[in-house]
Structures are given as C-alpha cells and as structure tokens.
Amino acid sequence: MDDSREGQPEQAAPTVRVTSRPKSIYHLSGGGDSVTPRFTVALLWFGVFSYMTMEMMVAPIVPIVQHELGMSPAVAAWMLTGLMVVGAVSLPLSTRYADIADKKNVFFIILGVSGVGAVLAAVAPSASLLIAGNMLQGVGIAVVPIAIGIARDSQPLARAKFATTAFVVAGGAGSAVAYVAVGPIVKHLHYSYIYWIPTAVILAVIVLGAKGLPACPPVRTGRVDWLGAALLAVALTSFLLGLTLASTEGWGSAIVLGLLILTVALATVFVVVERRVDSPLVDLRGIAEREVAGVMGLSLLRAACAYTMYLVLPTVALLPLATGYGMGGDASTAGLVLLPYALVILVAGPTASRLEPVLGRRGVMVLSGVLMTLGAVPLLFIGSAPWTPYLTAAILGAGIAMSLTQGLNTIVQVVPNDRVASTSGTTYVLQSVGGVTGGQIAAGILAVGMVAGGAPTWGGFLGNVVLLLALGLAAIGLSFTLKTKRAAASTGRDTDPVSAPA
Incomplete structure (x- = not known):
C-alpha cells in the first residue's frame, strides 16, 4: 500500500499516535470533561445526516424553483449538475487536505461552506445566485469521507467500522426524511426551508463540535x-x-x-x-492494491445501478396505466416509489457489518451483488403487479447499502490511517462518475423509442432492466477481488492502529 511504511515494526505507529496526543482524542481541549467516543460519533452522524438530507431535497424542488424564478429547464438542471460537478471536483482536494491537516478543522470548514451555500440558495432572488448556492453545497459531500477519517483516528477499529456503518445509515435516513418531508415543507412553508432547516442542524453541529470533537492532527506531514x-x-x-x-x-x-x-x-x-x-493527491499505488481497486470498481457499478434506478422508477411512477407498465401516479408517487430504497438502507448497512465476521469481506460483497441483480427482476412483472417498483427499490437499496458499507469498511481496515480520508473520498468521486455515466446510459436507452406523448416504449424500459441485471452481475464478479475471511485473517493486516479506552 504505502512503500514508506514497509519494514516498520507493526506497533510503531500506535505508539507515536497515542503518546503524541493522548488527551486530545478523548478530552475537551478546554477542560477536563471527558468526550466519549459515542458523543464523537453522534456529532459526526448529525453532520453527515444534515448534509445528506439537504442534498436529497434539492431534486424534488427543481420544477418548483424553475417556475418561481422563471428558469428554463436547461438552466434549472444546473441545480443538480452544478452540485454534482463541484462535489466531484472539490472532493479529492478536501480529503487530501484532511489527511495532512487537522481533520476536525477541515470537517468544520467543509460543513460551513455547504451551509453558506445553502443560505445563499435560500435567499437567492435570481437563478444564477441560487445555482451558485447549490454549487457551494456540493463541497459538502466531503463530510462523509472526512467523518470516516476522524472516526478511524479517534476510535478502535471495531468502533470505527461501526461509525462507518452509522454514516451509511445517516445517508439513508437523510434520503428518507427528504422524500417524506419535502412535500409538506413546500406545500405549507416555502422551498427555501429545505435549505434553512438542515443549515440549522449544521450550525448546531459546528457549535457543539468546536469543543466536543477530538483534535485529529495528521499522522505524518505532507503537502497538497x-x-x-x-x-x-x-x-x-x-x-x-x-x-x-x-x-x-x-x-x-x-x-x-x-x-x-x-x-x-x-x-x-x-x-x-x-x-x-x-505527496500525491491520489495514492495511485495504494489504489492499485487488489482489494482497494476492487472497491473502487464496485463504486462505479453501484452508483450506475443507483442512478439508473433513480431515473427508471420515477418515470414508471408517472407513466399512465394505459401503457401497461406505468403506475399512473403523480409527483408524490414518484418520490414515494424511492422511499423503500431509503428505508432499507437503515437496516442493510448494519446488516453488512454484522455479516462480515461470518461471511468475510468477499462474501458480503458477493451477497450485495446478488441483491443488486435480483432487484431488477420484479420489474419484469410490472404489468400484472403495479407494486413491483417498490419491491425493486427495496431490494436494490439492500444491495447498494451493503456494497457501500462493506466497501468503506474494507478501506478502513486495509488502508493506512493517513490515507483513509482521501481514499474514502476517491470512492465518492467514482460514485459521481459512475452515477452520471449510468444515468446517461439509462436515459439514452429510454430515448431510443418513444410512443405518442413522449412516453418510453416497453423496449426502452426492458433495456434498462437488462442494464440493471448486467451491473449486478458485474458487481458479483468484481466482488472476488476482495479477500475471503480466511485469507484476510492469515495476512494479519486488519490491525487496530489506535489504542483507545472502551
């Protein structure tokens, strides 16, 4: 992984880490009050949750904002495109800086920038300022890998893996809240509240975390x-x-x-x-290691699967019943059809962590690929069973959440501490790339043939079912890059580099 670590005694890193900052991890810098590991994870969880909720609320309000500010559809699309592009572009730099600086400070800076972007979007009187605010929000996606890095620095390995799972659950919880709450918020208040409410949580996390989060100075110096x-x-x-x-x-x-x-x-x-x-921005030698490379490839496939689902299921929800494969629903149906996906994440993420001691890293990842493959099958029967999109969302949610959790846990276990944040960040960059690629391929398949009124044909719909099946099968194959339970145990690489009290 890292050539500079070769030949070092196995326990050298823990000794340096613990003696260099024994109190900053578990005690408030301003006094003697203890900071429990659970409080650290809770603060990080709420930071991740607040950002993910705000991000997931953007898509449903695009048509509303477009009408209110008089934007064209092409301009309104930049509310999402700009957020995604800025997130993907800024993420490698943010996570690399977190690896060579105090992760706590970088975490607050990233949260603060996303909060400023949200405030700008909330008060924006014009389309250009609102899009600029959404683009600033995109910087916030780095809170997830940086939170993982803080957890790895301040927690024992077992608890760091628990924290990683909790952050995946935070994403699912944020999505579920977004899908359910955005309608009532827009109906009874104003679309700007989808920015104000999460921003208030972000501000609370920053205020509480200023004293409550542990300092996480770098393991080794470096540069950007x-x-x-x-x-x-x-x-x-x-x-x-x-x-x-x-x-x-x-x-x-x-x-x-x-x-x-x-x-x-x-x-x-x-x-x-x-x-x-x-001091490279991206550790290409580390990423080329077999298991890490497998996790990166699975990030592409997982995101392509998710974005194909994001496109296909709401489309099916809005198509008229007369097509034979539409649900005849409205905008609320289009959001609710994805709700099982978000809810299942709350269960599937922790399940992946519990299954790893039994099945091993490879076994859990293979299982996630099987679920991603099976998730497409119910859509073949949508003509006789209109509830099948909900089942597809649930099964795909289970597979995608298990894949994400196991991928991040693998990075936490096999990547050196001083590269955990940036390597985790690379997976999110690849998810953006895979998501846009999958979404465009799915849209292209739907556009191949259109019936009167602009609805996709059954052939276009079936083509996307085949795409989901292919992505799931590819994920199963790539899962074999991860080690079995026996192989991982024999290497002795999954060591705990932080000595911490329970």
Whole structure:
C-alpha cells in the first residue's frame, strides 16, 4: 500500500499516535470533561445526516424553483449538475487536505461552506445566485469521507467500522426524511426551508463540535499536490460536462467528443504526475492494491445501478396505466416509489457489518451483488403487479447499502490511517462518475423509442432492466477481488492502529 511504511515494526505507529496526543482524542481541549467516543460519533452522524438530507431535497424542488424564478429547464438542471460537478471536483482536494491537516478543522470548514451555500440558495432572488448556492453545497459531500477519517483516528477499529456503518445509515435516513418531508415543507412553508432547516442542524453541529470533537492532527506531514488537483479538477469537469451535454447535444457532437478527448488526455497526464510526486493527491499505488481497486470498481457499478434506478422508477411512477407498465401516479408517487430504497438502507448497512465476521469481506460483497441483480427482476412483472417498483427499490437499496458499507469498511481496515480520508473520498468521486455515466446510459436507452406523448416504449424500459441485471452481475464478479475471511485473517493486516479506552 504505502512503500514508506514497509519494514516498520507493526506497533510503531500506535505508539507515536497515542503518546503524541493522548488527551486530545478523548478530552475537551478546554477542560477536563471527558468526550466519549459515542458523543464523537453522534456529532459526526448529525453532520453527515444534515448534509445528506439537504442534498436529497434539492431534486424534488427543481420544477418548483424553475417556475418561481422563471428558469428554463436547461438552466434549472444546473441545480443538480452544478452540485454534482463541484462535489466531484472539490472532493479529492478536501480529503487530501484532511489527511495532512487537522481533520476536525477541515470537517468544520467543509460543513460551513455547504451551509453558506445553502443560505445563499435560500435567499437567492435570481437563478444564477441560487445555482451558485447549490454549487457551494456540493463541497459538502466531503463530510462523509472526512467523518470516516476522524472516526478511524479517534476510535478502535471495531468502533470505527461501526461509525462507518452509522454514516451509511445517516445517508439513508437523510434520503428518507427528504422524500417524506419535502412535500409538506413546500406545500405549507416555502422551498427555501429545505435549505434553512438542515443549515440549522449544521450550525448546531459546528457549535457543539468546536469543543466536543477530538483534535485529529495528521499522522505524518505532507503537502497538497496543486498540479495534480488542477489536472484532476479539469478532467472531472470535462468528463461530467461531456456526459451531461450528451443528452441534449448528442454523443457525436463536436463539443461532447472534444470534452471526452480532453478528459482522456488530462487523465493520462494526471497519472504521470501522480506517480512522480512525493505527496500525491491520489495514492495511485495504494489504489492499485487488489482489494482497494476492487472497491473502487464496485463504486462505479453501484452508483450506475443507483442512478439508473433513480431515473427508471420515477418515470414508471408517472407513466399512465394505459401503457401497461406505468403506475399512473403523480409527483408524490414518484418520490414515494424511492422511499423503500431509503428505508432499507437503515437496516442493510448494519446488516453488512454484522455479516462480515461470518461471511468475510468477499462474501458480503458477493451477497450485495446478488441483491443488486435480483432487484431488477420484479420489474419484469410490472404489468400484472403495479407494486413491483417498490419491491425493486427495496431490494436494490439492500444491495447498494451493503456494497457501500462493506466497501468503506474494507478501506478502513486495509488502508493506512493517513490515507483513509482521501481514499474514502476517491470512492465518492467514482460514485459521481459512475452515477452520471449510468444515468446517461439509462436515459439514452429510454430515448431510443418513444410512443405518442413522449412516453418510453416497453423496449426502452426492458433495456434498462437488462442494464440493471448486467451491473449486478458485474458487481458479483468484481466482488472476488476482495479477500475471503480466511485469507484476510492469515495476512494479519486488519490491525487496530489506535489504542483507545472502551
């Protein structure tokens, strides 16, 4: 993983870590009151929950904001596109900085920036300012991998894995709250409250965490690779923009092809640069390690599966019953059809952690792939059973949540502490890439054939079912890059680098 660690005594790192800051982890810096590990995880959980709730509430209000501010559909789409692009571009830099600075401070900065973006969006009198606020919110996606890094620094391994699972659950809880609450909020208050309410929670986390969160100074010094950050930022921006514009300009258009060619060129230069610098933005050698590479590939597949579901299920919910495969619902139906997905995450994430001691990392990941594959099957019977989209959402939610939890837990176990935040962040970058790619492929399949009125044909719908099946099967195959329970135990790599009281 990290060449600089080779040859060191196995217990050297714990000794340095514990003696260098024995009280900052478990005691308030301003006094002698104890900070319990549970309080640390709880604060981090609420930080993740508040951001994820705010992010998931954006999509349902796009049509409402579009009408109120007089935006065109293309401009309104940037409420989501801008958030995703900025999140993917800023995430590697944010998480790398967290690895070489105090993670606590970086966590608060990221939360603060996303809160400022939310306030700007809430008070924005124009489309441009509202989109700018949403783009600033995108920076907040880094709170998840940084929270994982703080948990790994301040908790024993078993509790750090529990915290990682809790953060996955926070994402599911945030989604569930968003799907249920956004309708009543918009109906009885104003769309701006979807920004104000989570921002109030963010502010409370910052105030309480200023004293309550443990300081997490870096294990080793380093620097930010600004050249690599610039190359990766432009490459990700060009790639995501190319995929986004493909739906309107066409895959063969000059601008789309030019952006994709630019992406390949910049990515090539980025790899060359990262392999030569002493403190790379992305640890390519570490990511190339078999299990970590497998987790990264699974991040792409998992996100492509999720975004295909995000597109297909609401589309089915809104299609008329006369098509034979529509639910004849309204906007509320389109949101509720995804609710089982969010609710199942609350159970599936912890289940993955409980199953790992029994099945091993590979076994849990294979199971998640099987669930992702089976999740597409009920849609084949939608004509005779309109409730099948809800079942599909639940099964896919279980598979996706188990895959995410096991992937992050694998990183916590096998990646050196000083790279946990940035490596976890890389998985979220790849999720953005996989999500946009999967969404565009799914949209392209639906657009191949349209019936009168612009509804997708059964063939387009069936094509997306096949896409979900293919993604699930690919996830099963890639799961075999992870180690079995016996192999992981024999290597002795899953050690606990932090000595902490219970």
